[in-house]
Amino acid sequence: xxxxxxxxxxxxxxxxxxxxxxxxxxxxxxxxxxxxxxxxxxxxxxxxxxxxxxxxxxxxxxxxxxxxxxxxxxxxxxxxxxxxxxxxxxxxxxxxxxxxxxxxxxxxxxx
Amino acid sequence: xxxxxxxxxxxxxxxxxxxxxxxxxxxxxxxxxxxxxxxxxxxxxxxxxxxxxxxxxxxxxxxxxxxxxxxxxxxxxxxxxxxxxxxxxxxxxxxxxxxxxxxxxxxxxxxxxx
Numbered sequence: 569x570x571x572x573x574x575x576x577x578x579x580x581x582x583x584x585x586x587x588x589x590x591x592x593x594x595x596x597x598x599x600x601x602x603x604x605x606x607x608x609x610x611x612x613x614x615x616x617x618x619x620x621x622x623x624x625x626x627x628x629x630x631x632x633x634x635x636x637x638x639x640x641x642x643x644x645x646x647x648x649x650x651x652x653x654x655x656x657x658x659x660x661x662x663x664x665x666x667x668x669x670x671x672x673x674x675x676x677x678x679x
Numbered sequence: 680x681x682x683x684x685x686x687x688x689x690x691x692x693x694x695x696x697x698x699x700x701x702x703x704x705x706x707x708x709x710x711x712x713x714x715x716x717x718x719x720x721x722x723x724x725x726x727x728x729x730x731x732x733x734x735x736x737x738x739x740x741x742x743x744x745x746x747x748x749x750x751x752x753x754x755x756x757x758x759x760x761x762x763x764x765x766x767x768x769x770x771x772x773x774x775x776x777x778x779x780x781x782x783x784x785x786x787x788x789x790x791x792x793x
């Protein structure tokens with residue numbers, strides 16, 4: 569019951585460049601969340617954007633949400649090697665009881 | 680500092696063994712979740728619990744059971760481990776209202792079944 573799909577699957581950039589990853593989902597949502605996972609570790613919550621918001625910022629992160637297109641994007645500006653990780657979007661399942669995660673975008677930032 | 684801990688980072692078990700994975704959270708969260716993560720498949724929800732002694736099946740509950748006797752502890756049980764249960768297992772917790780609150784994850788348990 570995959571809800572969110574991230575794109576691209578993998579992204580390689582140089583330090584200082586911006587990284588953009590996208591998430592598409594299928595059903596209507598109340599909010600969408602983004603998480604980061606460093607290799608072999610648990611996920612860490614980055615940001616939550618509500619359905620009535622179009623854009624949200626947190627430090628070097630900028631998230632947009634387009635409910636008409638059922639899509640969201642995560643932009644990391646001025647990337648650093650420490651941003652190397654997998655990034656997941658998550659939406660609520662139809663029962664409203666749990667999050668469904670996409671398969672993730674693997675970001676590699678080289679110095 | 681909020682914390683979700685899992686009993687083991689790495690675990691190796693034999694086919695047919697009964698396996699217990701323990702998860703403890705110190706945030707007084709109502710909801711707790713067990714996921715497995717496999718390459719190319721992302722995170723898949725196995726079971727979740729929204730209260731003590733309550734449990735709900737997720738997307739892939741077959742071959743697993745859970746126990747939640749205390750609010751802070753959520754156990755995942757593999758009754759008879761099989762090689763296709765080799766995976767990374769992640770526990771998470773959240774406040775009531777799973778869809779509107781962030782989930783806090785443990786570091787994961789990498790289980791290998793031989």
